[in-house]
Amino acid sequence: MALLEVDNLSIAFGGVTAVQHVSFAVERGLVYSVIGPNGAGKTTLFNLITGVYTPNEGEIRLAGESIAGMAPHELALKGMARTFQNLQICMNMTALENVMVGAHLQLDRNLVKAMLRFPGIARRDRELKDTARELMAFVGLESYWNLGASSMPYGALKRLEIARALAAKPRILFLDEPAAGLNARETAEIDELVRKVADNDVTVVLVEHDMKMVMNISDRILVLDYGKKLTEGTAREVRENPDVIAAYLGSNV
Amino acid sequence: MSILRRHHVLIILAAVLLLLPLVLPNNYYYDIVIRMAINAILVLGLNLLIGFAGQISLGHAGFVGIGAYASAILPTHFGWHPLLAMAAGATIASAIAAIVARPIFRLKGHYLAMATLGLGIITAIVIKNEAAYTGGPDGMPVVALALMGFEISGEKKWYWVLAVVLLFSFWAARNLIDSPFGRALRALHGSEVASQVMGVDVVRYKVAIFVLSAFFASLMGSVTAHYIGFVTPNIADFFHSIELVTMVVIGGMASIYGSLIGAILLTALPQALSTFEGWETVVFGAILMFCMIFMPRGLVPTLAQRFGGRESEGD
């Protein structure tokens, strides 16, 4: 059974159908990419699967369990984590605290115990700090951990978001354009990082514009165009598909 | 060791509170310090809501009023023990906060500001109108607070009681901020959608912190009523709500010790301004505007950044 199954998913905003009858399945342990021209519905698809939007129609299953229409915080509990196209870092916190929030669900969140700082809470917090620091080192941000997020450069924030998502110990990680706005060297680093994540038995679903990166690291690729599934396959299959070439270069080719 | 590091400001505060009676010349000054402490605790609770969670309440004095009048009415008219009355007030305030908050927090924008403002004004009007129980606009006396036969009365006894409560509140608030609960709260202020994706049930956390701050507001209302020995509707007034929000903002949003500084300054200000005879309101308003224009983040964060370069209070 595939880890994530999306079946006939649709959503419309006003009169515009942003995602139309899209179906696909992601096997466990793969790097699965979603590509398509601007406005193809990639981010909308992410928002549907991660619970930010509720689909009008269709079914989403995670490890066989139906999850369509669940709230984002409920999906986090099921082992789902994500990053955002337009960075959603908490600028009012330090880098390390951002990562610690990622581990939210693994902690005792009791208000009274927290105020009285029960010994268990204090100990668990110290452990978490160490884990968070390790994660920051894993994404290559060890030198930033004590810094406020608001004073970090853009490229570092992109990786901080990945560290935060990993802190949740997700089964499946959705990365929405992790290389957007990065230069070639930084993109190569993200490329490497995504691979490292996948090697740690985290299934990765990726939306990305950088074709070199996508072709490089994806096990399978889904191509969307105008909210519809155009094709799906390996990098080679997709690259050679005439419909895909037409969608990217215009239909007259 | 780690306690020393975590709470160094708290330890300084404890030392100051311990030594302060040596220099306070008379009860007038004790009274001002006590009022500062009461305000500081109130403002701390409100800052958790406004500064840390990013939710605006413009009717917090309503909750203070509920606590104050519970402590006034229940012992006087129904013979309740003051402590029981205090608990009842806090329960009522929390319950009202919880009932109102759930639907409101599903909305985005300034609606909580509107709802709390309405709640505060309604509370004040009820207090003014139900004169049979509340004494109406003239107010009513409050019985003294006695714990196990030991009566808390007079400025000096109250000073020590409030010193302890103050230290405890700041200790607990600091703990809360550095806990998973507190981080979730700050995260939803920073990015609501990101915190949701991390598993934070945003509505639940907003409701929880709103209820908590209402609970403490009510308790401090009770304390104020017992300390002064008399309550008037002014305690639930819109102006009192604004005064509290102002203390939060002037001291510094999302700054624990900003709450203390804001409360100290704004409690002292009217005393200092009384020399301006008639011009108090104008000067008070002008100072508010001036502070907010030139230090929009509040005193403590602005000064901390200027002199320490510290990014957050997290450590």
Next chain:
Amino acid sequence: MLSQFLQFLFSGITVGAAYALAALGFTLIYNAPNVINFAQGEVIMLGGMLVFFFMQSGLPMPLAIVLAIAIPALVGIALEKLAIEPARDAEVVTLIIITIGASLVIRGLIQIWLGKGAHSYPAFSGSEPLHIGGATLLPQSLWVLGITALVVVALWYFFSRTLAGKAILATSCNPLAAQLVGIDTQWVLLVSFALSAALGAIGGVLLTPITLTSYDVGIMLGLKGFVAAVVGGLGSGLGAVLGGLLVGVIEAMAAGYISSAYKDAIPFILILFILFFMPRGIFGAKVTERV
């Protein structure tokens, strides 16, 4: 029975018209820099107080009225220029506190200048009440309603038919985009504040012969105007007008039929009710957030 109902209705829509003008002022500013202007109530007070002062100093009423609308407009401009603009990047609470500070300054100055007493001036055209269906209607009420209607039509024309009005709408919708197409957003903010203050002042000028005025009436009027704006869905002009009338009428009815002691509480009970059951206000639009 009917006459009583009519009586409450008349007084409701009269006060409601003033709330509507205040609500329009709130809406205008809320749209532009997204500020809740708590000084809005004070300009209502200012309108009435200034007419009183200028007439007492011997000016003819029309001139006094013009001045009493122009001066609050200048106050609005000063507020924007000196207080809001320098702090524009601050958080919403900070901006709210600034406007509260401004309202304290205005109220304090008026209290020092014109004292704590209640003031009034003659109605615009006599005070011989008209009798309709057994209820009495003051001619001043007709002035209030007529001028409010006129203002609403003028505003509608301004926003939908003139370039300046469209520029303001564009700025409120997306300030950056407006700036990019060459709209002077600085200017738009100034106009919004001036217009908003003038609207409030007009309400005060119209209402004072009926209700009297004093230095401290601003808060309640302003807060109720704010309630009206929220009832109307914050941001919708027509909503603000209908919200104002609705709040006025419900307040008058509840005060008449239920309890006059709780008159001031009614708009706030109403707003809680609406937030519970109609979270977008009655006339508000639905918005989707992009992430």
